[in-house]
Amino acid sequence: MTETANTNQPFAGLELVPRTDAKQTAKDFKSDQEVRWCPGCGDYAILAAFQNFLPELGVPRENLVIISGIGCAARFPYYMDTYGFHSIHGRAPAIATGLAASRPDLSVWVVTGDGDGLSIGGNHLIHALRRNVNIKILLFNNRIYGLTKGQYSPTSERGKITSSTPVGSLDYPFNPISLALGAGATFVARTIDSDRKHFTEVVRAATDHNGAAFVEIYQNCPIYNDDAFEPLKSPQSRDDRLVRLRHGEPIRYGAEEEKGLRLGKYGGLEECAGDDEGVVVHDASVEDPSYAFALSRLDNEEFTHTPIGVFRAAPRTTYDQLMREQIEEVTRKQGEGDLETLLTSGDTWRIT
Amino acid sequence: MQKQIQQIDRVIIRFAGDSGDGMQLTGDRFTSETAAFGNDLSTLPNFPAEIRAPAGTLPGVSSFQLHFADHDIMTPGDAPNVLVAMNPAALKANIADLPRGADIIANTDEFTKRNLNKVGYLDNPLEDESLADYRVHPIPLTSMTVKALEDFDISKKDAERAKNMFALGMLSWLYHRPTDGTIRFLERKFASKPVIMNANVAAFKAGWNYGETTEEFSVSYEVKPAALPPGLYRNISGNLALAYGLIVASRSSGLSLFLASYPITPASDILHELSRHKRFGVQTFQAEDEIAGVGAALGASFGGGLGVTTTSGPGISLKSETVGLAVSVELPLIICDIQRAGPSTGMPTKAEQADLLLAMFGRHGEAPVPIVAARSPSDCFDAVLEAVRLATKYRTPVLLLSDCYLANGSEPWRIPEIDSLPDLQVEFASEHNHTDEDGTPQFWPFQRDPETLARPWAVPGTPGLEHRIGGLEKADGHGNISYDPDNHDLMVRLRQAKIDGIARDIPPLEVDDPDGDARVLVLGWGSTYGPIGAAVRRVRRNGAKVAQAHLRHLNPFPTNTGEVLRRYDTVLVPEMNLGQLSLLLRARFLIDVIGYNRVRGLPLKATELAGAIQDVVDSART
Numbered sequence A: 001m002t003e004t005a006n007t008n009q010p011f012a013g014l015e016l017v018p019r020t021d022a023k024q025t026a027k028d029f030k031s032d033q034e035v036r037w038c039p040g041c042g043d044y045a046i047l048a049a050f051q052n053f054l055p056e057l058g059v060p061r062e063n064l065v066i067i068s069g070i071g072c073a074a075r076f077p078y079y080m081d082t083y084g085f086h087s088i089h090g091r092a093p094a095i096a097t098g099l100a101a102s103r104p105d106l107s108v109w110v111v112t113g114d115g116d117g118l119s120i121g122g123n124h125l126i127h128a129l130r131r132n133v134n135i136k137i138l139l140f141n142n143r144i145y146g147l148t149k150g151q152y153s154p155t156s157e158r159g160k161i162t163s164s165t166p167v168g169s170l171d172y173p174f175n176p177i178s179l180a181l182g183a184g185a186t187f188v189a190r191t192i193d194s195d196r197k198h199f200t201e202v203v204r205a206a207t208d209h210n211g212a213a214f215v216e217i218y219q220n221c222p223i224y225n226d227d228a229f230e231p232l233k234s235p236q237s238r239d240d241r242l243v244r245l246r247h248g249e250p251i252r253y254g255a256e257e258e259k260g261l262r263l264g265k266y267g268g269l270e271e272c273a274g275d276d277e278g279v280v281v282h283d284a285s286v287e288d289p290s291y292a293f294a295l296s297r298l299d300n301e302e303f304t305h306t307p308i309g310v311f312r313a314a315p316r317t318t319y320d321q322l323m324r325e326q327i328e329e330v331t332r333k334q335g336e337g338d339l340e341t342l343l344t345s346g347d348t349w350r351i352t
Numbered sequence B: 001m002q003k004q005i006q007q008i009d010r011v012i013i014r015f016a017g018d019s020g021d022g023m024q025l026t027g028d029r030f031t032s033e034t035a036a037f038g039n040d041l042s043t044l045p046n047f048p049a050e051i052r053a054p055a056g057t058l059p060g061v062s063s064f065q066l067h068f069a070d071h072d073i074m075t076p077g078d079a080p081n082v083l084v085a086m087n088p089a090a091l092k093a094n095i096a097d098l099p100r101g102a103d104i105i106a107n108t109d110e111f112t113k114r115n116l117n118k119v120g121y122l123d124n125p126l127e128d129e130s131l132a133d134y135r136v137h138p139i140p141l142t143s144m145t146v147k148a149l150e151d152f153d154i155s156k157k158d159a160e161r162a163k164n165m166f167a168l169g170m171l172s173w174l175y176h177r178p179t180d181g182t183i184r185f186l187e188r189k190f191a192s193k194p195v196i197m198n199a200n201v202a203a204f205k206a207g208w209n210y211g212e213t214t215e216e217f218s219v220s221y222e223v224k225p226a227a228l229p230p231g232l233y234r235n236i237s238g239n240l241a242l243a244y245g246l247i248v249a250s251r252s253s254g255l256s257l258f259l260a261s262y263p264i265t266p267a268s269d270i271l272h273e274l275s276r277h278k279r280f281g282v283q284t285f286q287a288e289d290e291i292a293g294v295g296a297a298l299g300a301s302f303g304g305g306l307g308v309t310t311t312s313g314p315g316i317s318l319k320s321e322t323v324g325l326a327v328s329v330e331l332p333l334i335i336c337d338i339q340r341a342g343p344s345t346g347m348p349t350k351a352e353q354a355d356l357l358l359a360m361f362g363r364h365g366e367a368p369v370p371i372v373a374a375r376s377p378s379d380c381f382d383a384v385l386e387a388v389r390l391a392t393k394y395r396t397p398v399l400l401l402s403d404c405y406l407a408n409g410s411e412p413w414r415i416p417e418i419d420s421l422p423d424l425q426v427e428f429a430s431e432h433n434h435t436d437e438d439g440t441p442q443f444w445p446f447q448r449d450p451e452t453l454a455r456p457w458a459v460p461g462t463p464g465l466e467h468r469i470g471g472l473e474k475a476d477g478h479g480n481i482s483y484d485p486d487n488h489d490l491m492v493r494l495r496q497a498k499i500d501g502i503a504r505d506i507p508p509l510e511v512d513d514p515d516g517d518a519r520v521l522v523l524g525w526g527s528t529y530g531p532i533g534a535a536v537r538r539v540r541r542n543g544a545k546v547a548q549a550h551l552r553h554l555n556p557f558p559t560n561t562g563e564v565l566r567r568y569d570t571v572l573v574p575e576m577n578l579g580q581l582s583l584l585l586r587a588r589f590l591i592d593v594i595g596y597n598r599v600r601g602l603p604l605k606a607t608e609l610a611g612a613i614q615d616v617v618d619s620a621r622t
């Protein structure tokens, strides 16, 4: 493989990925395949926003790889004119780990959903985040199983009436942001399918992070869980509920920024007046994830204060880089491997 | 006193003791001395799955058997001529395997009332008449070691621990083994602890001197070097040979090796070994589970690497869905199954061949996978090279079958000349391979090579060949998702035909039938090669005619397999399972082969098998 190290690359996560000066447009990333999500599905907006965003990376199409598992979201790679791998349920992070660890010249993206990433593939997701391999994980959270026709998912609210839970689901949902932070993720963010500008900012920040990035995207499934995030989308209610996290800025929200967040008892965060002198200034780079975790716990079923944006961006050396460094280090110390020396190592004897 | 030296042609020694007594190390060292001396040899380590089972108990017994000879031998031997029993448990656990007249060297220090009671001996068997059929050598190994190390500034415990070196020294004297290797080994092993090093060397020498001076042994034995084919040799175990094979395959294919595995007995040693060879550019990845292991390996293959995952039966079950994906996306992938006794956790440190049907059929849908089986420890090297050749040439996952006996057992290996190693060079796709109606060049990821039916391997980073693959059915040629019934029928048949076609690319099944007029064929696969070979020799020595053949490829079978089977009146198939190859042969060739099946977690016994072959030969004659 040719690896063109790129010195003027603005994105930290793309340091070893070659760059092209050729002009790219969203169209360059559209495959010739007909997109087959249901009409009105939030996935359309995400696909379009993503294709619109890619040209700013300046990465040649052939160095982009999108890997998915199973589910509605997992069809994503088929619609992208890049390299793509639609794999099996839950396993995309594992496959992406093998690819990214062995090919630092690729920009590797995982597209997953709440069922794929948090249920059947939960183990791979947490370990990919813990290891911090340089992959970007987009988790489309629609809080329902779409492709298998509407069963509740690990992010569905409790008591959800679905085809498999006709009198209501019994289990408590995961909070994906808390989970990712708990797993030691170095980059954790949340955005919304319908807000292209915000989506683009978050995905840009994820690309600019060298290491595993976890982006939860609230995604509407009009067929099985319509308007699940409506309070966060409707112009009447959203400003009152969306807590927009901006690095270095005080956390204020509400139509008039009349509300804010300050440190509460027991290490949590609590609502306060916007002009409270204790309003927290958001810092995504804090090494200790407790603060980001406290932010993630503000979520509730009523969406009274739902943070979006980058919760945490605290880079640490990536697994793939450490792996390469070990190999380089050992090779420098011991010299490059020689087959004959290897095979004849230990006690040998000659028979003539 | 000038002692008598007796010439013998072969010996089987079994070292047995508590898991903490260092029997595997002792066996390894004796093996190295024997290898250096030039005997042919074969070893069988046998240890419990528990890391430290309670001391002195039967489940805690660990043993190492070594068979060495002045001629070429095929197995670690059925019955030991010499048992070194470091405690009563070791005696009790192994006595049933000893033929009458065998030597028993027992460490009397450990034959205390308490230890005897622990394993149910009411009286000390060394003192009553119960061992009258054997030649018992009661020797206080522990106290003599402690005495020999009196002058060393070490704890009593450390001194006692050196008793295995005392025993090794004694046995080395008894069989005229060279000692330099062991002394060098101890110097290396304890380089950072000079006192312990000197104590161990002293214990080893004390054991040797004791052999020479004691009246316990009036005779010592000489086993002449074996006349093996000329060349440079080393001793090698199956797992080591497999690891080396992967490194060589990576070099000669030009693909970087990416090993992704989850620890599991008895496969973990391959992961350990490869982790030590980073200077060859080897990437090893300890995955979070078996599924991630095969997934990451497949990801590396997608990226143009040599993706490998190593495991044992339970891991294969977990990986099976991903292997199905690899079949569907037609990417090279090596899956090594170091079989152990199952089902479930079964007996993790014991051997079995009961994953053949799992390898053959253990996937959803029509998902054929080539299967290559190693037949001896050193053969794991060649077997893995063959697996890589098939995987890369045909763009397919390949299952490599080894087992616990091959993995841990060892034998001398003639080290191949580097330039005699196969060239496995792989070419990636770099150009368009199709033109659409309006003349635009395109890349079709499922446009097959007409001869091999392999699809192009176009790796990310190659401009112009961007494409998507996945588990959904693909249209023949362009590879886009297709639900067309006829296309699915075609693709299922193409994938099958690709694997079936490998039969043309592998050597025919060779038959060893010295006079060409045997009426009975013994056909095996995998690690039964040694026992079958030894049994066939034995039967032939008795004047019976019997043919032998051994399968390296279990899927597809060599093209002449049916013809070979039909040539004989009776086909006997010995296996360490309940008849899995038998089932495949009957189904494929409509020939009612006879099974010889043992699932004891141990290699087949050549003597028993020889009896079974003789019976079949006798009944074929009538």
Ligand code: SF4
Residues within 6 Å of the ligand: A036, A037, A038, A040, A041, A042, A043, A072, A142, A146, A147, A220, A221, A222, A223, A224
């Ligand atoms: S089922 Fe829901 S998530 Fe799936 S494609 Fe349809 S709308 Fe989208």
